Amino acid sequence: MKRLNLVKNDPWLEPYNDTIEFRHRLTVDKKKELTQKTGSLSDFATGYLYFGLHRDKDGWVIREWAPNASEIYLIGNFSEWKELPRYKFKAKKNGIWELKLKADELHHLDLYKLSMHWPGGQGERIPAWATRVIQDEKTYIFSAQVWNPEKPYRFKKKKFVPQTSPLLIYECHIGMAQEEERVGTYDEFRRNVLPRIAKAGYNAIQIMAIQEHPYYGSFGYHVSSFFAPSSRFGTPDDLKHLIDDAHALGITVIMDIVHSHAVKNEVEGLGRYDGSYSQFFYGDGRREHPAWDSLCFDYGKNEVIHFLLSNCKYWLEEYNFDGFRFDGVTSMLYYNHGLGKSFNGYPDYYDGGQDENAITYLSLANELIHAVNPNAITIAEEMSGMPGLAVPTEDGGIGFDYRMAMGIPDFWIKTIKEKKDEDWKPATIFWEVTNRRSDEKTINYAESHDQALVGDKTIIFRLIDDKMYWHMMKGDKDFTVDRGMALHKIIRLVTLSTINGGYLNFMGNEFGHPEWIDFPRQGNEWSYKYARRQWSLVDREDLKYQYLANFDAAMISLVKGIKNFEKIxxxxxxxxxxxxxxxxxxxxxxxxxxxxxxxxxxxxxxxxxxxxxxxxxxxxxxxxxxxxxxxxxxxxxxxxxxxxxxxxxxxxxxxxxxxxxxxxxxxxxxxxxxxxx
CATH class of the missing domain: 2.60.40.1180 (Golgi alpha-mannosidase II)
Known part of the structure; x- marks a missing residue:
C-alpha cells in the first residue's frame, strides 16, 4: 500500500501504515458510494431541504423517514390533536412518508406532532427533521411548531471570513449568560454579552447547547431535535440576529455540535422513532452508552450518515455558523468509547478496537463542512490522542482543523490539588503546554466549562476558595487571594503563550468568576443560583475581579498584535x-x-x-x-x-x-x- 503524508511525517506510524491506508480507503469508497447520484457530498447532504415541514407554492409538504412505520398521522392544535384522515401520510419508497396540505391548513406558530403507528404499537413523536420545537410552560410537553413568519430575519452580513491567527475562543452558554436567576436569551446575549467579548479581544465564540434538548441541566449534551435551535433561549430569528451581530463585530461563531450520542427520550427524541430500536442507533448491546445514559448512532448506516451530514450543512447554510466543535469524539472513535483505556502508545490506536464507521463519518463530515465553506473551522474534543485527527483526510487524517489540548486543564487541576507551590517544575509545565504533534494544530486552554461544573472547581475557586467571599475588595490584603490571583494570571499566560493554533476560555473565567456551575435540578431544588454569570462583579470598580479581566484583555491583545503568533x-x-x-x-x-x-x-x-x-x-x-x-x-x-x-x-x-x-x-x-x- 502507498504511504500517506500522515505516515511520511511520522516514521513511528510506519508499522500501522496498512491500517491508516485502509481507513483512508474506507472514506474514499464511502464518499464515492454516497455521491454516485448527486455528484458531491454537499449535494448529498441536503436532507433538510427535502425532509421535515416546508412551505412551497402549492401549500405545505412534510416528509419523514420511518421504515418500520405502518401508519403516520399529523396531529396538532389544527386537528384538536386527533388522527384525522385528511392528515394521514402516504407511504413512498425506501421508508419515506409524505403528506401534502393546502396553504390554509397550517399557519405560523401552529403546534404539531406525528402519531406514529408500527406493528404492535403506537406513539406520539416530534418529527426528526423539525426545525422549531417548544415546551409548554404549564404541562412541560414538547411539540414541534410551524415557523413561517411574514418577515423572516435576513442576514445583513452575507460573507464573513473567520480570523484564525490566532483563534481566540470565548466558550459560552446562552442560558446562563445573564445575572438574574433564570434562563437567558439569544437577544440578551446579543445585546449585553457580545460587546463584552469584543472588548475583551476574543475573535470567536463557541456556543454550547444550541440543539434542542429536553433537560436544561444536561448542558445541551443530550440532544433530542438535531435541527431545532433551543427555543428556551428564543426564536430562530433571534439566533440569526445574534450570529449576524457577532460577524459585524468580527467575531467568529462556532457551534458546539453533538453527533456522538442522543437523548434516550422516545416522544421528544429519536429513541424509538418508528417503533424500532435500530433505526438511527445500534440495535444490539452497543445501543446504549455505558457512561452517558444516552443512545449511540449507527454510523454504518447510510441513512444515519445522511441525517448527520445534512445536520452539519443545515447549521452552516441556514444560520451562518462558521464551524463546529465536535463533542465526544473519543467516544465515537472507540467501541469501548475510550472508557478505562490509558492510551499509552501507538498500538492503542490501531488494535482493532476502533469504530471504523465512526472514523469514516467524521472524515466525511470534515470534508463536507470545508466543501460548503472553505473557511469553516472544525475542532475535535478528543482525549485519547489518536494521530491524524487534525490532519487533512487526503493525507490520511480525519480532517479536523484543530484538536482540543485536553491534557492541559487536567494537568493544571492535578498540579493545584496535589503539589505544593515549591514543587511546581518549570520543565514539566513547559512539556505539558507544548506536548503535541507537530502536524496538528491544537486549542490550548487552562479550563473550560468542564472544570467549572459542580463536583469540580474552577482554577480561581480552587486557589482561593471561600476567601473570595470576604477578601476581593481592592485594598484588602490577603495572602491567599494574592497567591491565587498571581497563579491565575501565570497559568493563563503560559497556556496562551505556547499555542500552535488557538486558545479557549470559558465565559467569566477570565475575571475569576466565583463558585461552580450547577444547573437547576431536584438536588438543588431547581435553583438557578449557580447557572448564571455575575457580570456585576467585574463591573464594580471596588473589586479585584477587574484586575484579572484587565490582565486577560492585555494578554489577548499582546498575542493578537503579533502576526501569525501561533506559527512562530x-x-x-x-x-x-x-x-x-x-x-x-x-x-x-x-x-x-x-x-x-x-x-x-x-x-x-x-x-x-x-x-x-x-x-x-x-x-x-x-x-x-x-x-x-x-x-x-x-x-x-x-x-x-x-x-x-x-x-x-x-x-x-x-x-x-x-x-x-x-x-x-x-x-x-x-x-x-x-x-x-
Missing part, C-alpha cells in the same frame, strides 16, 4: 527546577516565568538574542492586581559574553519577583558595548 517557533531558553524559572522566546517576544512562591531574583541571567528589550506585559503590574515591583520604564540591554559570541547570544540581567511573569519585546538589535551596563 517556540525556543526554550531556560528552565531551572530549584529556582523555578522558565524562559522561552517566540521571535521578538521573550516570556519569563518565576513560579517560586517566595524567592525573587535580582540580576537573574537569561541568555538570549542580543538587543534592546522593553516590557510588553507584566503580571505584577498594579493594574493587574500585582505589587508593582518591576519598573516597566526600564530598557534592558543585553550584555556580551565571549563564550556565546558565535551563537550571537548575550545575557539579560533581570529582576524577577516571586510568583510573577513578564514578557519582554526585542525592539532593535544593537551592537553591545563592553561597558558596565
Amino acid at each position: 517557533p517556540i525556543e526554550k531558553i531556560w528552565d531551572n527546577e530549584s529556582d523555578q524559572i522558565l524562559a522561552f522566546r517566540r521571535k521578538d517576544l521573550l516570556f519569563i516565568f518565576n513560579f517560586h512562591p517566595a524567592k525573587s531574583y535580582s540580576d537573574y541571567g537569561i541568555l538570549t538574542s542580543k538587543g534592546e528589550y522593553r516590557t510588553a506585559l507584566n503580571t505584577d503590574s498594579p493594574q493587574f492586581g500585582g505589587f508593582g515591583l518591576i519598573d516597566e520604564s526600564i530598557t534592558h540591554f543585553t550584555i556580551p559574553d565571549p563564550l556565546y559570541k558565535k551563537e550571537k547570544k548575550e545575557w539579560l540581567k533581570l529582576y524577577i519577583p516571586a510568583r510573577s511573569a513578564m514578557v519582554l519585546k526585542l525592539h532593535k538589535n544593537i551592537k553591545s558595548k563592553n561597558n558596565n551596563i
